[in-house]
């Protein structure tokens with residue numbers, strides 16, 4: 001049954017039919033017909049953000065914490081251009097988003113009309129796909145197709161640009177079931193390749209699972225199957241920043257995060273392994289370091305749903321195109337049917353070696369005196385919040401890396417961070433999106449003061465919608481990560497890496513009607529964190545920390561995995577065994 005309605009009504013109808021509950025947006029002339037329709041319905045909650053970048057990051061937080069696509073609605077021209085950073089962020093991190101933009105009427109396109117921008121042109125490189133809809137009759141089908149494209153295969157952001165006259169005009173509504181799609185990515189992996197991997201697993205002496213965001217993208221079944229596979233094989237497992245939570249941090253086989261700020265044992269295992277099984281990760285440069293020195297002795301398998309991701313950076317011996325959950329299910333079946341074999345003797349020696357690396361205790365630090373170390377702040381945050389129904393977001397910088405190192409994630413979809421683009425200003429709006437999806441959960445954004453200021457206006461949004469998001473700012477009065485690189489790699493010339501003229505965060509919170517807490521003393525930190533957790537409303541926590549702390553381990557850009565810089569508090573003797581490792 002088809003139905004006649006205006007384009008604006010079609011937008012709202014399609015969102016309802018797609019099961020959308022929340023839209024993050026900001027109005028303007030070119031989307032007023034859609035806002036008028038939103039006003040006249042009760043199925044969808046619209047969250048009025050304070051900046052379009054905030055709308056897109058909030059939609060990202062919503063999407064990552066639910067596994068459902070996030071939706072944002074913005075006006076033409078500046079509304080659309082303000083959305084570009086969020087779109088690029090979502091593209092790099094494979095986050096499914098539907099972003100709707102208003103456009104000037106079709107007959108004015110190309111006339112330099114008021115608030116006209118070539119939105120599809122500008123966003124072509126930063127969306128998975130985009131559309132300019134010029135006929136109302138095609139609008140509903142395009143909207144349904146957009147949801148399919150955003151959520152199928154490798155997820156990503158899509159954008160639909162809707163001219164104002166298309167919103168006003170009447171056309172026929174097409175239901176989702178009537179839309180024929182030509183985009184059907186392969187989800188089942190090739191059985192021969194899967195069998196080849198099962199065989200390699202039977203003989204490997206030094207195997208490692210290198211997992212990533214693709215496990216989270218694949219859904220909860222993928223994480224479950226991964227846990228089963230790890231338990232059955234007893235292989236060690238590491239993960240990228242984007243995959244944290246796909247295997248529990250408390251699990252026996254967990255090596256911690258790998259990569260530039262990854263754990264010593266994870267990076268050493270990647271460097272020395274003889275079988276690397278990449279599951280939904282993309283050989284990012286923060287992982288590989290120097291390409292010609294990357295894991296020189298290993299046979300490499302790569303499970304990925306995006307053909308363009310396979311053999312893009314690193315040549316692999318066993319490529320498997322498919323969805324993680326589907327491939328792991330088949331892999332487990334094949335490996336079990338072949339007799340559940342592993343190389344027990346080899347594995348036992350491998351674990352001895354890994355335990356030696358673990359003994360380095362690369363995350364050790366010294367909390368002495370009256371100044372809070374950022375690592376200590378995060379360890380206390382972990383201890384006092386880990387039993388809660390907790391979601392963590394971050395901004396970008398040292399605090400983000402310390403959060404990845406010192407907080408433990410037991411489940412997928414609990415960790416929201418900007419990995420690929422590294423967007424300062426992501427975390428606060430993302431936490432708003434997460435809290436909208438999980439109203440009763442404890443949602444914490446671990447922030448640096450500089451990043452947090454980039455989207456601080458969203459405190460108005462948090463207040464308006466009574467979202468009790470906790471902003472845990474590790475305030476070092478520095479652009480810490482930049483300062484660290486300048487110290488270690490640019491001769492200690494600290495060019496523009498100070499956070500000058502900082503606001504009084506307590507007063508800033510109060511100006512919005514939120515709660516502000518400041519803490520500078522390790523002895524009162526626990527009480528202050530408890531006050532933050534128990535307060536029923538948004539909190540801005542200004543945690544004054546050691547200003548010149550560096551984040552270790554660190555593999556400097558272009559170096560190999562076994563050339564890590566380590567903190568002073570690690571056990572130095574064990575590191576000398578790592579050959580070229582620098583302490």
Ligand SMILES: Cc1cc2nc3c(=O)[nH]c(=O)nc-3n(C[C@H](O)[C@H](O)[C@H](O)COP(=O)(O)OP(=O)(O)OC[C@H]3O[C@@H](n4cnc5c(N)ncnc54)[C@H](O)[C@@H]3O)c2cc1C
Nearest residue numbers: 212213214217240241259260261280282305324419420422
């Ligand atoms: C300051 C800073 C420091 C950083 N340091 C580190 C670091 O030390 N360590 C680290 O790990 N990262 C670090 N990062 C993050 C890094 O830049 C990358 O974002 C990250 O490593 C990429 O993670 P990933 O390989 O899991 O890929 P993602 O970007 O999550 O990509 C997922 C991959 O899985 C595939 N995929 C998606 N869905 C499926 C599916 N259903 N089935 C199969 N495959 C699928 C995709 O095609 C893609 O290839 C840092 C970022 C910042 C900002």
Ligand SMILES: Cc1ncc(C[n+]2csc(CCOP(=O)(O)OP(=O)(O)O)c2C)c(N)n1
Nearest residue numbers: 397398399422424448449450451479480481
């Ligand atoms: C939008 C944006 N601009 C610049 C950068 C480069 N950058 C990466 S980390 C960083 C400093 C972050 O400082 P802060 O938020 O205080 O966190 P800290 O590193 O001190 O923990 C900068 C400027 C970025 N990632 N994003």
